[in-house]
């Protein structure tokens with residue numbers, strides 16, 4: 673999506689907000705391409721935000737713990753995967769961060785999904801040689817997080833953007849509105865993201881627009897999403913889906929970029 677999204681990125685902004693952080697693709701892109709800026713990064717998934725904090729502050733301990741996972745995994749991948757999956761991450765933040773990264777690197781399709789009790793329930797992924805401990809990448813991300821001094825918060829998006837105002841830039845990448853009853857991969861936190869929440873986010877988008885914020889949002893291409901953002905610039909883009917249960921469904925699919933900014937040809 674980045675090549676399409678970046679056409680909407682404003683030339684300048686005060687603070688950058690990414691309240692549905694996930695893997696933070698847009699934040700890392702901006703950090704790579706812009707002078708240093710203030711950023712508020714947040715996600716309702718507490719384990720995810722804690723993992724970013726550990727990457728930022730305790731990267732060497734994290735690497736050591738992940739190396740241990742890597743060597744255990746190599747002995748008997750499937751057995752070790754399920755033994756880690758049934759454990760919790762433990763009481764130590766480094767152990768919990770390593771637990772989350774290990775499962776993400778070795779589970780089916782790198783999917784994050786939990787059941788109603790909040791237990792991770794993705795099956796084993798058949799990878800030949802997964803890079804469980806990518807030391808170089810972890811150290812680079814750690815440096816970027818330290819250098820940027822970005823605020824990392826575990827909050828609902830509505831609370832996380834409360835301090836935003838005129839001149840700030842907000843990128844919303846919510847769990848997508850499902851395109852069919854079987855395409856609902858929105859259960860990141862166990863609570864899902866309902867139609868009412870999509871509507872609520874739409875109302876907030878309008879309020880932030882009136883406040884003078886510069887906003888870009890991505891979502892699935894459905895009638896409902898088009899209705900919610902009626903009146904704004906809505907661009908249809910072709911994308912490859914990163915997550916689908918069938919690989920043939922990962923291509924030839926359209927999504928929407930919605931913004932109150934004009935698109936342009938530079939980023």
Ligand SMILES: C[S@@+](CC[C@H](N)C(=O)[O-])C[C@H]1O[C@@H](n2cnc3c(N)ncnc32)[C@H](O)[C@@H]1O
Pocket residue numbers: 691692693694695696697698714715716717827828829830845846847848860861864865
């Ligand atoms: C589509 S993913 C974001 C992907 C991200 N742009 C990336 O680069 O990987 C949506 C994220 O929203 C988070 N989320 C779901 N409900 C939320 C809420 N109410 N408030 C804040 N974050 C939420 C999920 O935990 C998930 O990480």
